Amino acid sequence: MICLESNHDIIMHIDMDYFFAACEELRHPELKGKAMAVGTSRFEDREKGVVQTCNYEARKFGVKSGMPTSMAFKLCKELEYLQSDEFYYEDVSGKIMEYLKSLGYKMEIMSIDEAALDLGEMPYEVAINVAKETKDAVRKKFGLPSTIGLSTGKNFAKMACDKAKPDGLIMVKTDEIKDFLKDMAVEKIPGVGPKTKEKLNRMKLSTIGDISRSNKMDLIAELGSFGSQLYNLSNGVDTSKIIDTNVILSISRERTMAASTSDINEIDPMIKKLVAEVMSDLGKKRYLFKTIGVKVRYEDFTEKIKSRNLHHYTDSEEILYSNSRNLISSLLYGKKARKIGVRVSDFNDIKKQKKLF
Ligand code: DCP
Numbered sequence: 001m002i003c004l005e006s007n008h009d010i011i012m013h014i015d016m017d018y019f020f021a022a023c024e025e026l027r028h029p030e031l032k033g034k035a036m037a038v039g040t041s042r043f044e045d046r047e048k049g050v051v052q053t054c055n056y057e058a059r060k061f062g063v064k065s066g067m068p069t070s071m072a073f074k075l076c077k078e079l080e081y082l083q084s085d086e087f088y089y090e091d092v093s094g095k096i097m098e099y100l101k102s103l104g105y106k107m108e109i110m111s112i113d114e115a116a117l118d119l120g121e122m123p124y125e126v127a128i129n130v131a132k133e134t135k136d137a138v139r140k141k142f143g144l145p146s147t148i149g150l151s152t153g154k155n156f157a158k159m160a161c162d163k164a165k166p167d168g169l170i171m172v173k174t175d176e177i178k179d180f181l182k183d184m185a186v187e188k189i190p191g192v193g194p195k196t197k198e199k200l201n202r203m204k205l206s207t208i209g210d211i212s213r214s215n216k217m218d219l220i221a222e223l224g225s226f227g228s229q230l231y232n233l234s235n236g237v238d239t240s241k242i243i244d245t246n247v248i249l250s251i252s253r254e255r256t257m258a259a260s261t262s263d264i265n266e267i268d269p270m271i272k273k274l275v276a277e278v279m280s281d282l283g284k285k286r287y288l289f290k291t292i293g294v295k296v297r298y299e300d301f302t303e304k305i306k307s308r309n310l311h312h313y314t315d316s317e318e319i320l321y322s323n324s325r326n327l328i329s330s331l332l333y334g335k336k337a338r339k340i341g342v343r344v345s346d347f348n349d350i351k352k353q354k355k356l357f
């Protein structure tokens with residue numbers, strides 16, 4: 001007989017390390033080992049933008065997400081800088097999510113670079129092996145480092161993951177949860193931002209242990225139902241459930257043209273081609289979309305992205321084509337385009353929708 005050590009489902013939380021910057025290291029291997037940041041502005045205007053993320057070499061200098069890029073350059077003179085290319089990161093993300101989903105567990109996509117998988121009830125050792133294999137496979141298939149947290153409960157798994165960063169793997173068993181939490185600062189609980197932290201601190205609660213010993217009614221009076229959740233979590237009770245997510249986040253195609261041009265009529269055949277390819281992928285998956293995005297890369301290699309939200313879900317090729325053409329046209333302003341991209345996102349499953357009627 002197999003003896004289950006855990007009575008609850010084990011959640012595996014995976015989060016990619018320095019995601020946007022790691023994606024850039026993939027296609028710019030010469031930057032590996034150097035301090036590097038990805039930011040919102042073009043290279044020429046980099047001092048005006050904000051750092052979106054940076055690799056761990058840059059973090060040693062104190063560079064971090066959300067910081068003005070000008071400050072990052074003050075902290076680290078030799079910082080390498082790249083403008084963020086979200087089409088590319090979404091594409092990498094989509095492939096990773098598809099792979100994770102193929103493992104066959106119920107899975108919730110938490111953000112562009114993290115997902116929670118419900119491994120069900122299994123012995124801790126088996127879960128650790130699943131996590132090791134997943135982490136190794138992600139590194140091997142995509143060339144990217146990740147960190148995994150395992151625990152019983154979505155919040156605890158995420159907190160375990162945060163603790164294990166970077167390139168780590170830890171398991172917090174059910175009977176270790178209270179100990180794991182007790183000395184942590186309140187803001188380590190997912191969802192506790194600066195405002196909630198301040199409220200809790202005013203109530204003289206600075207660690208999660210403090211919350212666990214506090215009065216539940218006072219927490220509810222101050223924070224509503226989130227107060228009740230915080231009390232439960234602090235006492236090792238996590239009732240959150242994994243909500244299975246549609247894995248395909250977007251479908252896109254992009255291609256370099258034979259010759260650069262600023263004439264929308266010359267670009268038109270390429271738009272038609274990309275639209276047809278996107279539609280073919282979409283048809284196979286039987287999805288409806290609500291958001292259309294385009295990308296233009298100019299002769300000087302700078303890029304612009306523009307997207308439009310439709311009022312209704314659709315799978316119309318004509319709507320995709322006319323919107324793509326308009327959006328691309330609006331990005332030309334007489335400049336020559338070298339490469340263009342078309343993307344659809346924000347999906348609704350046709351099969352699911354039919355069930356409503
Ligand atoms: N991101 C962003 N702006 C921010 C924070 C993040 O654009 N203020 C983007 C860039 C990140 C990605 O989201 O690469 C994922 O964010 P994470 O918080 O998971 O941070 P990283 O993956 O960059 O680093 P790590 O998870 O190793 O700490």
Ligand code: CA
Pocket residue numbers: 015016017018019113
């Ligand atoms: Ca991350």
Ligand code: CA
Pocket residue numbers: 015016111113114
């Ligand atoms: Ca993340």
